[in-house]
Amino acid sequence: MHLVQSMAYVNETPWHGLGNQLAANQPLEVWAQQAGMNWRIEETEVRFVSGSVGSSLGSIHAFPEQKVLYRSDTKQPLSVVSSKYQVVQPESILEFYRDLVDVGGYELETAGVLKNGKKLWALAKTGQSVTLKGRDRVNGYLLLATACDGTLATTAQFTSVRVVCNNTLAIALGDSTGAVKVPHRSQFDAQAVKRQLGIAISSWDGFMARMKALSECKVNDTAAEAFFRRVLTYQATGGNTALAATNDSAVKAVQELFAGRGKGADMASASGTAWGLLNSVTEFVDHHRRARSDDNRRDSAWFSTGATLKQKAWDEALRLVV
Template identity: 80%
Template sequence: MHLVSNMAYVGEIPWHGLGNQLSPKQPIEVWARQAGLDWTIESADVRFVASSTSGSPNNIGSIHAFPEQRVLYRSDTKAPLSVVSSRYQVVQPREILEFYRDLTEVGGFELETAGVLKDGKKLWALARTGQSVSLKGRDEVNGYLLLATACDGTLATTAQFTSVRVVCNNTLAIALGDSAGCVKVPHRSQFDAQAVKRQLGIAISSWDGFMVRMKALVERKVSDAAAEAFFQRVLTYPASTGLPAPATNDSAIKAAHALYAGRGKGATLPSASGTAWGLVNSITEFVDHQRRARSDDHRRDAAWFGAGATLKQRAWDEAMKLVA
């Protein structure tokens, strides 16, 4: 079963083949309709039926309220989404798209995908920033800004710069070292789109810094022994994950090494072959496309927001040590 409930996209057909294809530069209103984001999250009191004490089967008992909690549900289908505390601040589907209105109308950004996961529990939009670099003339990487939220407690509202390497459609969060590339707004706080944009800096400077680092990775040649050591470091899971001792994932190391050694998309490009950039991209491709998961959707969810994103960050951090 697909986690994707609704989606709209511009350009290439996405990883799962689902969604409504739009022509470029559509207004936000069209995106809302086609991406399935044209509804609101409503809330209601939690009520429960206390069982009757008389023992009579016809006596259904009394209805009571539980004021500390609210039920969130969809305005269109009335489908329940979650039960949250009364202090929970909802971010509406429309707010996800509205975040991009000024960016697309005057900032040169262009929405590329938006949609609904898990029947409305998770919502996202992804826009190209217009920033791009071509490494060694042939390896193109584009800048994106992702905004996602969830109303089931699994994700704070997250705005994050990310990059996509065209040759393999891999996503790598733009690692800035100072976390300026990601802003998380917990649901106990009000989501203020303009404040988030100020915090992100929606800045050229973040992309420039990322580009400098990417180019350094491209120039850093790596020996076979150094490559092997890199994969061991990235794919050895620490003892703190409930395991008594650090665990090396041998099958993952083998798979990532094969991608690096030529099997990966773009692995033979001059920018990636035998370089630290190639090491990073082998982990990214492994996480985005090959890591064991219940489905492609679950893998994508983890690659953007979960354990996969953590692995990609670890690969980036280890690669940066090679060029330090």
Template identity: 75%
Template structure:
């Protein structure tokens, strides 16, 4: 089953083979229609009929919460706190209006996940860098939100390695690569962009670090130790409640990607380097990690456990070039 309800894209076909292909530089109205984002989130109070009651006119209300539903299909999306601040599909696309018109950004994908409970758009920033052996990395800005309590509205600078389409969030020491607005607060697009403004310079800092990783040669022993530090999980051992176990299956799979099976693994920038270590993890998370479907894997790679795993790999790699 696909999590992707609908989406639009420019350029190459996305990971799941779905979506409406658009020519470059389309209006946001065209994007909204093609991406299935041309509707809005409605609100209604929660009402219920008490169990055992035969009188349907005896309907009670619950003022502390409200129901969110789609304006087009009337399908329910979630039940949330009455104080919950909704972010509309149009706000996700409008966020990019000035960025695409005067900032040199270009929308590449936008769409709806989980019947409308999660919404996202991804734009290329125009920033790019090249490592040894023409290993190109491009900069993107992801904006995503959810209306079911699973995700704060998140604006995140992201890099995409062209040769393998691996994604890696750009979160440096001060974490200016991401701005998160909880749903108890009003989403202010301009305020978010002002906060991200300081992160535009973070691209240069990110590329300096990726180049350092590409120059850092590592031994097979170091590589094995790296993967074993990153690929762990908590156990429920009765002997030690906080025990950490190594995911041996993942260590083997990632080791094979690193050793040459991964896309771009044999490039001079990646072969036997710390950059290769990071990309073995990111390729595993983005394309191979066990998941109920490709869509669930991508959802985790952007927003969930997969994203955390990639960040851990980045942090461990930074220790190798410290």
């Protein structure tokens, strides 16, 4: 089952082969229609029925501290949230990119709806790219996503995509996690978020330098296995004690990707290097890690445990560069 309700894209077919393909440089209004984002999130206070017996309907009461969010087109309920919850509309996700596309050289690449409208996203190519050792190309992107089911603050995230394997990796902004997050108790101010992201435009240069350093850093098999075990060891709770446990099947899978099974693993930039180690983990998370569906895996790779695992791999890889 696909979590993707609807989406639109330009260029290559996305990860699951679904969606409406658009020609380049389409207006945002076309994107909204083709991505299934041309509806609004409506809200109404929660009401409940008390004292109903058999076919006799009881009295209806309001619960003013809570409200129901629902789709304007299908009336499908999306979530029950606090009355203080600030909604971010589907059109606001696309509108965020208007000036970036018009004057900033950005190009929208995918946009769509997950989980019947509970999660919304758009992804644009920034125009920044680097080619490692002559043929290993990595492009810069800006992802904006929100959710109305309590699972995600509105998040603007610079990310990179390695072309040969479509692996994604968050670009860290200084010492932060690389994302600007606006909780739903606050009003989403697109221009304020872009001002915060301004520091990230220049962060591409630092990210690029680190990628190059990783591609120059040679590692042997012993160092590779130690790296994978550090990344794929997690805290498991047994009784009252936190235990360190290693996911041995995952270690074996990433070792095989690193040894040659991974896409682009034979490139000079990745073969036997720290960049290769990192991309073995990112490919595992993005394409091979066990998940209920491809879309669950993508959701995790962008927003959840998969993203955390890739960040851990990035941090560990940088420690190898002396």
